[in-house]
Amino acid sequence: MLKNMDDKLRLTWHGHACFTIDTGKKVVVDPFIEGNPVAKVKKDDIKADAVVISHGHFDHVGDAVYIARKNKAPIVTMVELAWILGEENKDVQVIGINLSGSTEVNGIRFTAVPAYHSTGYNGKYGGAASGFVIEHNGFTLYHAGDTGVFKDMELIGELYRPQISMLPIGGFYTMSPREAAYAVKMLRSKVTIPMHYNTFDAIKQDPQKFKVEAEKNGTRVVIMGVEETREFSRAELT
Template identity: 45%
Template structure:
């Protein structure tokens, strides 16, 4: 499994000739190193309905005839817009051609802004993505919650992408505890430094992980990690 970071919470994950993008917020993202037109994937995975995660999902899905996988309300909306979609809910797992997706809990919001209004985006989620025998836990936007322990207990997690930005999600201190509970092979910080409100020092987070005997890796936009 090859994981490439593109800023905020956006990752492209590749294995076995398949490629998926998670939370493709590229247009308007000051940290993004690519544009939507350069994304070539088999599927688009969304953790929830906020604009800084949905981002360019529709454009990418249409350009690639890619399947959009998301929580029920978000997937249903895009399905009605003519995008090929697959709806899921917390605890549900499904195997696709590219791999297996399971939705986990996340404590956040999910309404998305449209036509000067906020529409119901259902429940936010995290994602467990398994490709080629390796599993990524993409926590989405979330607070720390004790059931994260179960995520690490019920399956091996090879890499965990955890938000550290604070204010809208858990900050570095809570993310450190989440990393201990999930006990992934390697933890990658995300959802930080895109805006002033979520400015953090990712290297300090990695150092705190190392003190706990955990492995972490900071990915700059465009950098990759293979597990």
């Protein structure tokens, strides 16, 4: 065990694309809990200092508003989706940024980066889909959201140097393991965590196949179980 909480990052996977990132402050990304067939917690169990939504599809917006309201935490998302959610939920602070834009909330820096994916919220245009770079306490993480592989992932790797990348591997709606393993080469993260797979039949995948291919490209793949928490020290991510 490390002596100082600030020296480590705790990452919990709640299934699908939902993570709690704990670097002394808790960030919850894409909190799809209710209706998620692999979820093992309830939305009331989720604690957050900030909530991030990558795009407007139901399995990413999920319980974001409920969790934000319960924890008195702001939501950070793309600007058009922020307008919609803010208008519908005037008691919740919703901060909308755009691609390459950044904001700081509770000492945590969020930057929206591109994702190749469609989007929309309850039949309304919800702005572009995005990934997010999240920086706090010397840790930098990249949550890709839903995306295909694209060459500008090289820019994300060069500009932000994420120590941990969370990449979808489910295929059908996003990258499959093959494309995600190629993305690893461009991002150059020390650790890569697969997500957005095995929630539904359409996105069934074997993460071990991704691990084999991705680790050829210079990363360490950590395959997490639902509700598993992993700790990472600053030293091992440097």
